Amino acid sequence: MSLEATDFSLPNVGPGPDPLSLSALAADHEFALLLFQRDHYCTNCREQVQTVAGRYDEFVDRDAEVVSIVPEPEDRVREWQDSYDLPYPLVADPDATAGDAYDQPVRFGFLGDWSDFLGRMPEAVLVDLRDGPEVVWSYRSKSTFDRPGVDDLLDAIDDARTR
Template identity: 85%
Template sequence: MSTPATEFSLPNVGPGPDPVSLSALAAEHAFALLLFQRDHYCTNCRQQVQTVAGRYDEFARRDTEVVSIVPEPAEKVREWQDSYDLPFPLVADPEASAGDAYDQPVRFGFLGDWSDFLGRMPEAVLIDLRGEPTVVWSYRSRSTFDRPSVDDLLAAIEEARDTPPEG
């Protein structure tokens, strides 16, 4: 089951278009893998972007652009790029508007809504950009430790590549 993807435009502190939007990504890639992070301080988030960066060529060979989305101001997100020199877009979403549009999981009810540190959980969303941008796969984490492996992400891309695009 696939659903229409929500367009967004966010500042990019890494390689690629600035700002990052689905339309900008669609001009160059068949798929976009959005990695919604918890926050700037999350060590598991930092580990995930480094792990994906180490295998980025496997995503590129599948015509997939990885985009890491951090619900923080650009100045804080830039610290990740300065530290890790990521080969893919690293975008700031200080209002968590993209995270909200893609239903990024938030725990602890009102308290989680009030504080991203307490409540926002990681999410991975695969968007097929070959026609109308469409969400074709997602993984909603239940904790900051709960993330799909790189192999799981690549398998989701392979499955989507084998399915004709919608639209």
């Protein structure tokens, strides 16, 4: 897979530039790992951001910035940062514009389109920032429990580096 990545500018309540964009990350990082979360209430999403935070140094060692994107207003996303003190950017995507641009999976037809709570599924997207942003790997979840582990995410970065 190799597709041009869509840039975005979203409010960041975590470390890093605010607003956050891929173009801003490209100045200091070779890769961006975008973790599209289901919603503010998703316990599996909350667990994922904490698990990734616990191994964040391994992403830094690979010159990859992790960005967690939550399809919620900034105040709700800030609650995550206040609770978990994540060492990487945590951005609000209240209109799901970034999620839509990256084809974040939505289930349940019309109901899923109407309500993120009913239908938006997690997604992980690896963007190579070295020669213009391009998507080099993605994982589209089929349920709230279906998501790659940290080792899978790190392996995807390692694989992309050798291309």
